[in-house]
Amino acid sequence: MKTDYASLRSQVRNFSDFYGAAITDAKKQISAAMSEMSEANKDLLEKYRKEVALRRKYHEQLVELKGNIRVLCRVKPVLKEDQHEEGQSVVVTTDPNNESALSVLKGQGRSHNFELDRVFHPQATQEEVFQEIEPLVTSCIDGYHVCIFAYGQTGSGKTYTMEGSTENPGINQRALKHLFSEIEDRKDMWTYTVTVSSVEIYNEVLRDLLSKDGEKLDIKINPDGTGQLHVPGLRVIEVKSFQHIKKLLAQARRNRITFGTQMNQHSSRSHALLMTTVVGIDLASGAKTTGKLNLVDLAGSERVWKSGAEGERLKEAQNINRSLLALGDVIQALRGKEKHIPFRNSRLTYLLQDSLGKGNKTAMVVQVGTHDSTVRLIHTDYNVCISIYVYS
Numbered sequence: 001m002k003t004d005y006a007s008l009r010s011q012v013r014n015f016s017d018f019y020g021a022a023i024t025d026a027k028k029q030i031s032a033a034m035s036e037m038s039e040a041n042k043d044l045l046e047k048y049r050k051e052v053a054l055r056r057k058y059h060e061q062l063v064e065l066k067g068n069i070r071v072l073c074r075v076k077p078v079l080k081e082d083q084h085e086e087g088q089s090v091v092v093t094t095d096p097n098n099e100s101a102l103s104v105l106k107g108q109g110r111s112h113n114f115e116l117d118r119v120f121h122p123q124a125t126q127e128e129v130f131q132e133i134e135p136l137v138t139s140c141i142d143g144y145h146v147c148i149f150a151y152g153q154t155g156s157g158k159t160y161t162m163e164g165s166t167e168n169p170g171i172n173q174r175a176l177k178h179l180f181s182e183i184e185d186r187k188d189m190w191t192y193t194v195t196v197s198s199v200e201i202y203n204e205v206l207r208d209l210l211s212k213d214g215e216k217l218d219i220k221i222n223p224d225g226t227g228q229l230h231v232p233g234l235r236v237i238e239v240k241s242f243q244h245i246k247k248l249l250a251q252a253r254r255n256r257i258t259f260g261t262q263m264n265q266h267s268s269r270s271h272a273l274l275m276t277t278v279v280g281i282d283l284a285s286g287a288k289t290t291g292k293l294n295l296v297d298l299a300g301s302e303r304v305w306k307s308g309a310e311g312e313r314l315k316e317a318q319n320i321n322r323s324l325l326a327l328g329d330v331i332q333a334l335r336g337k338e339k340h341i342p343f344r345n346s347r348l349t350y351l352l353q354d355s356l357g358k359g360n361k362t363a364m365v366v367q368v369g370t371h372d373s374t375v376r377l378i379h380t381d382y383n384v385c386i387s388i389y390v391y392s
């Protein structure tokens with residue numbers, strides 16, 4: 001028994017040495033496996049980064065190929081509440097086999113065919129329209145300045161396209177939702193700060209749509225010496241989530257009705273702008289990008305002399321037409337690479353100056369109704385179409 005006891009004791013003593021050595025060995029094996037894994041991970045991350053950079057490059061090439069100023073047209077469906085004057089018939093038709101064609105009857109069986117970047121038939125959904133805009137929204141995260149305008153006569157569907165309804169939101173909500181989901185996808189490599197402002201321009205007066213009292217604002221040259229414009233007193237709100245944005249959009253919509261357009265709740269007689277700035281920082285290199293996305297629901301163009309408007313309403317219509325013409329002139333001058341771009345001729349173009357110039361991207365969604373005979377004056381050169389449409 002004594003011998004057994006002595007042998008057991010020595011076994012117990014040795015066990016702790018043996019046990020310690022086994023643990024050290026296992027630890028070594030585990031750490032070797034881990035470092036192997038982390039090497040593989042590093043390699044994967046590097047490949048992923050390259051892949052993302054390549055994707056961005058192709059994305060940019062795609063947007064470049066499509067052109068920096070794109071004109072899309074959305075034809076409004078005929079609604080029950082649309083009352084057409086007697087004798088008016090369908091004059092605008094789309095071609096189911098050609099997504100770029102728009103045909104306008106000129107009478108005596110003749111028609112005028114237009115070719116645009118994209119034409120949406122009356123049954124096109126809000127999502128289909130957004131799909132066409134989506135690459136531009138992505139460009140904004142990559143540091144580009146982007147403007148998206150809805151343009152057209154009163155009642156042609158501009159606000160529907162930009163704001164949409166609660167059940168069926170338009171470009172504004174979809175763009176910001178896309179922006180946040182894209183930011184989430186890139187969070188391992190980039191950190192982003194998103195800020196928004198919203199203003200309306202009514203009779204050439206600029207108002208903050210995110211303030212309670214709709215303060216009048218002015219556009220000034222930034223005293224910081226960068227030569228950039230800024231709007232003193234404009235509310236710039238940092239947003240962290242899509243839900244927060246939805247609240248701000250609702251507030252801006254309510255204010256747009258209250259401040260400028262008491263006369264008619266459904267018609268917008270002002271230009272409404274939702275301006276989003278996205279500042280990104282590359283976590284690896286510290287590089288910074290600043291992109292801007294301007295979503296603009298323009299006021300409806302009107303045939304002043306035909307509408308028989310007088311007094312305030314006439315002044316309103318004249319101001320709207322004047323600023324739309326100024327927008328047309330700016331885009332034409334940009335396309336013509338002219339030395340002088342007349343940004344200062346309207347508040348709208350002055351405010352958007354740093355987003356409309358060279359290297360930026362613009363999409364114009366021209367809204368038309370199927371009974372809209374004025375559309376016959378749209379010129380095939382997209383850029384002048386804007387001014388000609390206003391004159392009609």
Ligand SMILES: Nc1ncnc2c1ncn2[C@@H]1O[C@H](COP(=O)(O)OP(=O)(O)OP(=O)(O)O)[C@@H](O)[C@H]1O
Pocket residue numbers: 075076077079122152153154155156157158159160161266267268269298299300301367
């Ligand atoms: N594609 C569409 N599908 C269904 N309804 C539409 C569509 N486009 C417009 N509408 C409806 O037509 C009406 C007029 O549209 P909207 O208010 O968007 O016109 P608008 O161009 O903004 O006019 P205004 O210049 O007077 O502000 C609205 O009731 C809107 O819901």
Ligand SMILES: [Mg+2]
Pocket residue numbers: 158159160266267268297
């Ligand atoms: Mg409107």
